[in-house]
Amino acid sequence: LMVWLRRTTHYLFIVVVAVNSTLLTINAGDYIFYTDWAWTSFVVFSVSQSTMLVVGAIYYTLFTGVPGTATYYATIMTIYTWVAKGAWFALGYPYDFIVTPVWIPSAMLLDLTYWATRRNKHAAIIIGGTLVGLSLPIFNMINLLLVRDPLEMAFKYPRPTLPPYMTPIEPQVGKFYNSPVALGSGAGAVLSVPIAALGAKLNTWTYRWMAA
Numbered sequence: 001l002m003v004w005l006r007r008t009t010h011y012l013f014i015v016v017v018a019v020n021s022t023l024l025t026i027n028a029g030d031y032i033f034y035t036d037w038a039w040t041s042f043v044v045f046s047v048s049q050s051t052m053l054v055v056g057a058i059y060y061t062l063f064t065g066v067p068g069t070a071t072y073y074a075t076i077m078t079i080y081t082w083v084a085k086g087a088w089f090a091l092g093y094p095y096d097f098i099v100t101p102v103w104i105p106s107a108m109l110l111d112l113t114y115w116a117t118r119r120n121k122h123a124a125i126i127i128g129g130t131l132v133g134l135s136l137p138i139f140n141m142i143n144l145l146l147v148r149d150p151l152e153m154a155f156k157y158p159r160p161t162l163p164p165y166m167t168p169i170e171p172q173v174g175k176f177y178n179s180p181v182a183l184g185s186g187a188g189a190v191l192s193v194p195i196a197a198l199g200a201k202l203n204t205w206t207y208r209w210m211a212a
Contacts, residue, residue, distance in 0.1 A: 019080065042144075046137035046184030049101045051195040053077070054132045057107050058124060058199035067115035070128075074107035102139040106132045121200060129196035133188030141181045 056077075057070035081100045089095045110128040117123035 042137070042141070042180040043184045043187060045101075046140060046180075047133075047187050047191055049103070049140070050106070050133045050136045050188035050192045053103050053106060053136065054110070054129050054192045054196045055199035055202075057110055057132075058128070058196045059203050061110070061114055061124065062121060062200055062203045065119060067111045067119070070107040070110040070114070071104060074103035077103055099140075099144060101136070102143045103136070105139050106136045109135055125196045125200055126193055129193040130189045132196075133190070133192030134185045137181050137184035137188060 053074060057073045060073045061067070061069040063069075078100060081098070085095055085098050085100070088098060109131040110124065113128035113131060114120075114124040117127070
């Protein structure tokens with residue numbers, strides 16, 4: 001019974017984090033938030049996605065002990081988000097209204113670190129967490145540049161529930177800082193390491209809780 005409960009707890013956590021990733025993407029990744037707040041939103045988006053990816057990926061990877069698990073987890077997140085985009089499409093928005101983050105390449109770097117260091121947990125946390133935080137903003141900026149005219153889409157399809165202070169404005173690139181990718185990568189690299197450590201600790205806490 002305890003084995004069954006332990007496994008159920010782990011898999012439930014995996015599902016919860018994956019679903020939350022989808023919700024966070026919808027709230028932080030649509031065009032209104034992604035473009036109308038200049039590049040400030042890109043940094044917030046990058047950090048939120050980096051930390052969210054790494055906490056679930058490291059948890060799941062250490063749970064299975066199999067390199068490649070982080071990539072599998074990122075794939076689950078990606079599929080969930082693409083399915084959620086269908087709900088916006090049903091409401092009359094274009095299917096590309098929500099920019100699906102590029103999680104998979106960053107998760108692959110985490111898996112590669114775990115494999116190259118012979119399943120060293122601490123290396124996965126420090127090196128893998130840093131690589132996720134550094135790489136995800138880069139991949140997401142490439143992803144955003146490939147989307148057709150995001151500003152036009154933001155004005156054409158405004159979110160009906162926006163408060164007045166979030167009325168679409170013209171992006172001011174370079175007004176606050178010149179490189180949102182560099183700032184997002186730097187902040188993401190710093191924050192992803194302690195969040196990865198938290199994910200690893202959650203794995204330990206779960207086992208201890210279920211064994212009590």
